[in-house]
Amino acid sequence: MKGLLIAGDRSGSGKTSITLALSALLSRSRTVQTFKVGMDYVDPSYLTGVTGRACRNLDDYVMNRDELEAVFSHGCRGADVAIVEGVRGLFEGAEALTDLGSTAAVAKHLALPVVLVVDARSITRSAAAIVKGFQAFDPDVAIRGVILNKISGARHREKTIRAVEHYCGIPVIGAIPRMEEMELAARYLGLVPYREGVGGEGFAERIDIIKSVIGEHVDLDALLEIA
Numbered sequence: 703m704k705g706l707l708i709a710g711d712r713s714g715s716g717k718t719s720i721t722l723a724l725s726a727l728l729s730r731s732r733t734v735q736t737f738k739v740g741m742d743y744v745d746p747s748y749l750t751g752v753t754g755r756a757c758r759n760l761d762d763y764v765m766n767r768d769e770l771e772a773v774f775s776h777g778c779r780g781a782d783v784a785i786v787e788g789v790r791g792l793f794e795g796a797e798a799l800t801d802l803g804s805t806a807a808v809a810k811h812l813a814l815p816v817v818l819v820v821d822a823r824s825i826t827r828s829a830a831a832i833v834k835g836f837q838a839f840d841p842d843v844a845i846r847g848v849i850l851n852k853i854s855g856a857r858h859r860e861k862t863i864r865a866v867e868h869y870c871g872i873p874v875i876g877a878i879p880r881m882e883e884m885e886l887a888a889r890y891l892g893l894v895p896y897r898e899g900v901g902g903e904g905f906a907e908r909i910d911i912i913k914s915v916i917g918e919h920v921d922l923d924a925l926l927e928i929a
Contacts, residue, residue: 704929763803876920
């Protein structure tokens, strides 16, 4: 079975909207099992809603390695692909000098390849420096692809992709434009659990905006090759 983890370079990078959209889009033709790092319940409610399978929490702080593997294995029964959404930045955790409680620890425990979401607003070559730094910080974390978010135009996209792929040696599988309507939709969805929002005025439209924009600008085939 295929599996991967979508992590952010920081909180607010856009990983939640991206994970939501990719899970929904892949669910059209596959059985997708989602997971969320940490004990959050709002994000998992959306991943459950768009896939029809209960999203499960994975937390390196409260679970040992055997428990993480058991929850992951049990959740993946009957699924074609597993998608794990990280929490905060990839290396944020409970302590300053260890990865306890971090997304990185979960990725290593479960041997999952990582797709790193980078907030590329107002940067080009610096995005490559960010990715290169993440690669060097812990080489045991298998960062295998990058999704650039908040891209402002064609030149911004082309220059940033070229820099990341040249300096970091991994593919950029998506470059998502900065769009006010998508940012507003994502901000709204983060306020209420899925069950409270579903059926409300404009709710489905907000989900559709996120799926449409991200689906147009992320290469799903390349994503699955990484998994």
